Amino acid sequence: AHAENKKIALVVKALGIGFFEAANKGAQEAAKELGDVEVIYTGPTSTTAEGQIEVINSLIAQKVDAIAVSANDTDALVPALKKAMDRGIKVISWDSGVAKEGRMMHLNPSSNALIGNMIIKLAADHLPEGGDVAVLSASATATNQNTWIAEMKKVQDNYKGINVVATVYGDDLADKSYRETQGLIQSHPNLKAIIAPTSVGIVAAAQAVTDAGKIGQINVTGLGLPSEMAGHVKSGASKSFAIWNPIDLGYSATMIAYDLIQGAEAKPGAELKMGRMGTVKLDENNEGAMADPFVYDAKNVEEFAKIF
Amino acid sequence: MKPAIALEGISKSFPGVRALSEVSLTLYPGSVTALIGENGAGKSTLVKILTGIYQPDSGVIRVGETETAFPTALSAARAGVTAIHQETVLFDELSVAENIFLGHAPRNRFGLIDWKKLNADAAALLNRAGADFDPTIRLRDLGIARKHLVAIARALSVDARVVIMDEPTAALSHKEIHELYALIERLKADGKAILFISHKFDEIFRIADRYTVFRDGTMVGEGVIADVRQDDLVRMMVGRSVDSVYPKKEVGIGEPVLTVSGYRHPTEFEDINFELRRGEILGFYGLVGAGRSEFMQSLIGITRPSAGAIRLDGEVLVIRSPAEAIRAGIVYVPEERGRQGAIIGMPIFQNVTLPSLSHTSRTGFLRLANEFALAREYTSRLDLRAASLDQDVGTLSGGNQQKVVIAKWLATKPKVIILDEPTKGIDIGSKAAVHAFMSELAAQGLSVIMVSSEIPEIMGMSDRVIVMREGRIAGRFERSELTAEKLVRAAAGIEAQPEGRAA
């Protein structure tokens, strides 16, 4: 690596999750495009704030130029990230945000309101008569999950006949999500759809619905990765689901970090450059949205399954 | 006569200790060989080599004519060597029958264990060992003596040509000891070679045909029992003669020091009343299981009595824990050395000073120099054999461990010392030393309670004797009126006199 190379660290919730691997692909793409950037892809092995802090401390020690983090905890990372900013490191959060004082800006994959609306719409679209739906979330502490679910509840009344009967937590563990889904099926015999705004949960829920022989009766939807969901769309356990493109997300985060290194300032109203994704405009909280979520169904899922 | 098994030139070292050097031993069919020696002479080590638990550093083992080796306990058993070890080595949670047959259980034609046959065979073996209880009960429900019978039955379960008994009578009562003697006679008649280890000379002269004496890991003599006298054996063992095993000193008995009245416990003992006077050695005799240990432990706050009071030097005391007992000046040298006495894994000096730490330390902080001084004083008075004071107690022989335990309690400078079977498993030389020390203590004005199941010891050392039976006092005797017969009768309840009138 050249001495003058800029070091941008992409810190993810945990290593090995397909979604973040794809984001890394995007970040590498951005690095290649920029030429003088080295991307450090890192993160703890399980989704804990303490693990991320250790990682951030070692990044500070390495004097990286920017840190772009998808946080396991909104508040816990703040002191560590503040220290990073004190030492001249540009800090942004993406995907799952950090409290305002711990970062310069936050890149939402999409606007929270859009996502909240999208996930319930996906369920409602296949339930013209209405019916009971339940939410399977990730860990109870995941910031983004809670925001989306809150946004979803705000617009719930726009969908006549749709009752959200329960919210359960699968902790982003396949087996726990599976068991929680089983519980939902048991305790709500009239359940028509399960909304899982998490890529782990949606797969587990689809599997549980398949195993219970409820394909056709219960539709699993939410946010998932095409590569992981292709089978379930084919089997009919899931009619459709949404996700933004994680490659684009990693790409954009890297580009924004680079822009900040180059001297751009993150303040309300500012527009930061995201390469081929255009620009992002910051709101009063220094947050910006990348793009709309994209819906996948039987028609297009196979094609995207090859990519991420 | 052809030997059943012969050991030649066997040596065995442990880190820092040469337990056996170049010893030889020959056992003959149909004869009992007594193996005698001081504590730590290497007797148990030899047993462990014979049964495949330890491997000798050098030397040969010959079974019949052929040279063999016993790499595991199983291979020794296959070669027909079986043993009743010094410690009971059994399994509390398994049934009696399984304890007897573990490792060589009868199998059915699928290779699976045949429980029916196993239980039937076990019942037959128990019968042979002179026991008649149900082999399907769990071992932990048995008393200590019956456990020993199970160990004997286990030894019989192997079709053995050599049977080794390492202090088999230490935990048995009078009656059971006699049954064991009968059993040994039968084994002899069956042509088994028997190795018998004991510190009790009466026993050795009664049942042994031959003897082998060890001293400090070497063999110093062997021969036929009929040709020797006890004094000769003792001289061979310790390298000199021991004048008196029971050096009781006549001491002026003083005023009462400890008064126990109305002690009772829901299930273990009741109506215990007695006085202990200054300078007195009070013997507590009884058969194993009479409840003496249980009662003594209630005096130091281990078991809680349901009623009763004690007075020490005229003051009423309530003792709720050993710590309080020690502070008050009552100490108890426990019977089960390995479990209750020695702290294996800690150095000798730390064992000795543990109950006296408040004296050797300053405001809760340790002072090593004081500790070493205290440990040195008491261990040398008891003639401890050890390489250094910071050696792990676990590396000492059983007898030497006992000395450390006694030293530990004496170092607290108590007013009353309770010794529970203080010389169990101790060789004759050390026994004399312990007894001499006991006398000495009494002469200095200490009051001693000595629990013992050995009549000679009780008769030799006590000023007064209390006999216990089934948790009650069954007789009281002054030194002048002591006879072995009276003791045995009271302990066994043959003279069914209610207590109080007997004394």
Place this chain on the structure above:
Amino acid sequence: MMAKLLKNREILLVVAIMVLLAVIALRFPGFVAPANLARVYNDTSILIILALGQMAVILTRCIDLSMAANLALCGMVAAMLNTAFPGLPIPLVIVAVMVLGGLLGMVNGTLVWKLDIPPIVVTLGTLTIYRGLIFLLTDGKWINAHEMSDAFKALPRQDLAGLPVLSWLSLVMIALMFVVMGRTPLGRAFYAVGGNPHAAIYTGIDVGRTRFFAYCLSGALAGLSGYLWVSRYAVAYVDIAAGFELDIIAACVIGGISIAGGIGSVAGAVLGALFLGVIKNALPVINISPFAQMAISGTVIIIAVAVNARAERRKGRVILKKAEAV
């Protein structure tokens, strides 16, 4: 008679499970429908298999903290085998991961046997190593449902005489362990070694080797569970069954297997696992907040140890012969 029955740990557990089911049935009768009970059993099957292996290890006075990591590694290897050779017959995959699990167990066993390292230390070390190996093997990548062959995913779900194969497999393992523990010298040696290791040496039982076999057994069962877990949940990644080792130990403890070794039974392990399984399955159904689940499990474990300790406590010998006199 009744009092004697109540003293029996296993029967006590059966009663406890019955009471639990009755209480649940009051609020949700559907839970005790035979079909649902079969489902709960099926859901607990993997825990049962693992508890059986852990039982063997605990009986020998050891502990296997690496079982869940072993499961995860074997599960990942099963999934990788399947994705690399989709044509490979599933029974062969199962045998392969059982052998692998057994080998991983052998590593534990060898360290305990040959180097005399305390079991808790060995398995604490291998716990992190085995899980780390998955990461090294896969770079942290997941293997998802769509990458696995249908046959791979179908086996545990296949219906056989009304029960899924998964349930049948656990029943077979229970039966096998009954025979091994009760009727073979090895099974009895497990008890002997844990009950009194010192005495076991004198009995001619090789303590280290017996423990080694216990670890091999628990490893092989973890390997089998690895395949079952991955095929059932149709996903494999580094963190599957993370923390499950504590559930396994909890099942054993609730089942009355003494952590000090030498005491316990196959029935106990199975019932302990079922007890946990019923609770885990019931909580979401009777609408107790999922957040309370952890606290409830903890309380159950504490109560179970207290009850078992009471049952184990020696009643003390009675020296006084008062009863005879009266």
Place this chain on the structure above:
Amino acid sequence: MAHAQLSPRTIPDRLQGRSARLLKSWEALLVVVATAIFLGNSLASPYFLDPWNLSDATFNFTEKAMIAFAMALVIISGEIDLSVASIIALASTAMGYAVQLGLDTPALVAIGLGVGLVCGAVNGLLITGLGLPSIVVTIGTMSLFRGLSFIVLGDQAFTGYPESFAWFGQGYVWWVFSFEFTLFVLLAVIYGVLLHKTNFGRAVYAIGNNQTAALFSGVRVARVKFALFLMTGLMAGLASICLTSRLGSTRPSIALGWELEVVTMVVLGGVNILGGSGTIPGVVLAALIMGMVTFGFGLLNVPGIVMSIFIGLLLISVIALPILWQRARRRLSQ
């Protein structure tokens, strides 16, 4: 005197000199390992030998080490406490709750320590009062304590800790020496003295080697053990204050999985997991080693799980090496 004839021999106090004992000790081995890792790290990364970076690195182990000191005593006494990480969570939750009530820093500290003590007392009572095995009891309370945090917090977090509270986890006493590191050094000294220089420490060893004999020797076994569990509770409370202050927020999943890391640290420090032996200097060295390993690997951006493989291997090999070495020596000498 009657026994004078037995010609008592004098037994030397010690066979080996002080330096010989030190050289053969576990700590000597750990010093070698620590030095090797230190040198390795300095060579592998140019950022390692920087006082501020090293200071940052201490946060990787200080909180765990505080608990490890108390845990070392518990393990030496033959018990174990697996609930420490859950005590951290519960204490942190209680402090967070107190913040909502508007309480200030001194009250928060008192609450953190108090909850730690209460949890320790619960463990202690169950273990010494009812005589239950500590490994199982603390597996139970591990679920119970964290479960309580989950009931209180659910999917919420407590934040908004007062400014002054931040000092415990983020403040510096002097130059690069953080409050946490200073506390770590102080506690190392306190625990070292307590274990090695006092009667209490001797009692802990005695209990670990033979509980019954210790009881017969006048050691107040139940009281000592209860005190030990109180101590781990208190240390967990203290660690909770530092960690909460460092994170500035409380989630029920805080410090998840720390119990095994603490136990690993203690065992790596040469404490016999079966009880009876071990030293505080050993634990201090183990803490430094674990801290340096995670930091060194972090500088090279090696994933955490690879570090844990390394720690796992280190744990097993550091224990296996002396055994193998002794065996090899014995074979050579024969």
